[in-house]
Amino acid sequence: MPDQNEQLQRGLAPRIVVRLADENGVLRMAASRLLTRLIELEAEGRQRIDIAITGGSDGIEMLRLVGLNPLVDSVDWSRVHMWWGDERFVPANDPDRNALQARHALLDMLVAQKGLPESNIHEIPADPRSATERNQASAEDDARAVNEAAVKFQQMLLQELGNMNGEPRMDIAWWGVGPDAHFASLMPGLPQITITDPSQLTCGVTNSPNMPPLRVSMTVPMIQRSLETWVIASGEKKRDALSKALGNFDDPQAPITFAAGRKSTLWMVDVAAAPRS
Numbered sequence: 537m538p539d540q541n542e543q544l545q546r547g548l549a550p551r552i553v554v555r556l557a558d559e560n561g562v563l564r565m566a567a568s569r570l571l572t573r574l575i576e577l578e579a580e581g582r583q584r585i586d587i588a589i590t591g592g593s594d595g596i597e598m599l600r601l602v603g604l605n606p607l608v609d610s611v612d613w614s615r616v617h618m619w620w621g622d623e624r625f626v627p628a629n630d631p632d633r634n635a636l637q638a639r640h641a642l643l644d645m646l647v648a649q650k651g652l653p654e655s656n657i658h659e660i661p662a663d664p665r666s667a668t669e670r671n672q673a674s675a676e677d678d679a680r681a682v683n684e685a686a687v688k689f690q691q692m693l694l695q696e697l698g699n700m701n702g703e704p705r706m707d708i709a710w711w712g713v714g715p716d717a718h719f720a721s722l723m724p725g726l727p728q729i730t731i732t733d734p735s736q737l738t739c740g741v742t743n744s745p746n747m748p749p750l751r752v753s754m755t756v757p758m759i760q761r762s763l764e765t766w767v768i769a770s771g772e773k774k775r776d777a778l779s780k781a782l783g784n785f786d787d788p789q790a791p792i793t794f795a796a797g798r799k800s801t802l803w804m805v806d807v808a809a810a811p812r813s
């Protein structure tokens with residue numbers, strides 16, 4: 537089984553695992569850290585900061601906590617660009633959509649009150665088909681639709697963030713962990729987790745065992761270009777996943793083990809999620 541040395545040799549930062557005793561602390565810590573890092577990067581003179589949001593209950597709750605943190609007023613949001621690491625491929629107004637949930641939890645407020653330009657929000661394309669078209673679609677139709685969205689997502693990344701020479705990349709990307717140890721929409725045992733072609737930044741997923749089955753995701757090569765990569769895991773339902781993932785690297789049966797960044801790799805887990813030693 538690959539160990540951490542292989543990640544280090546590929547230029548990735550060593551994994552630091554912070555275990556918090558406070559059961560609700562991880563999401564608050566991640567929210568504060570996001571705001572603090574944005575303030576620091578802006579103080580260093582950065583005019584543009586690209587971040588990747590994640591979906592799921594932890595990811596959305598973290599966004600809500602960002603909005604409640606008083607540091608939210610110290611960020612110049614006009615310099616911040618929002619992306620998604622993955623998206624459920626559903627219509628734009630479907631409540632399952634990560635972008636819609638993120639807008640309700642935080643982004644609508646940032647646009648309305650804190651100066652985040654709507655044009656800085658880069659949503660992964662939604663399923664454009666009508667309910668009838670979706671109901672009548674064959675597996676091939678679904679695959680075509682989801683792959684088209686993945687291609688558009690890749691084009692958006694390239695148009696906004698440049699060529700393939702180490703770009704495009706996120707400054708900060710954070711990820712939740714599924715109970716099966718997936719992250720993004722990269723599920724254990726599905727072929728997308730094994731994509732290593734550095735020119736493939738995104739992929740479509742047609743048979744996710746977690747609902748909904750159609751998804752669009754960043755690939756591992758894109759994810760591992762991020763400068764800072766964080767993993768957030770809170771609560772007992774994450775314990776099995778972390779038992780498989782802590783001390784483990786690049787394991788397709790535990791996709792979260794691929795979550796690493798070039799400058800820092802920080803996993804924040806709470807006492808309920810951490811396996812008992």
Ligand SMILES: O=C(O)C(O)[C@@H](O)[C@H](O)[C@H](O)COP(=O)(O)O
Binds near residue numbers: 590711712714
């Ligand atoms: O769209 C999604 O579902 C995700 O991006 C997914 O990878 C999520 O982050 C994990 O499944 C954790 O989700 P929970 O925090 O809800 O367990």
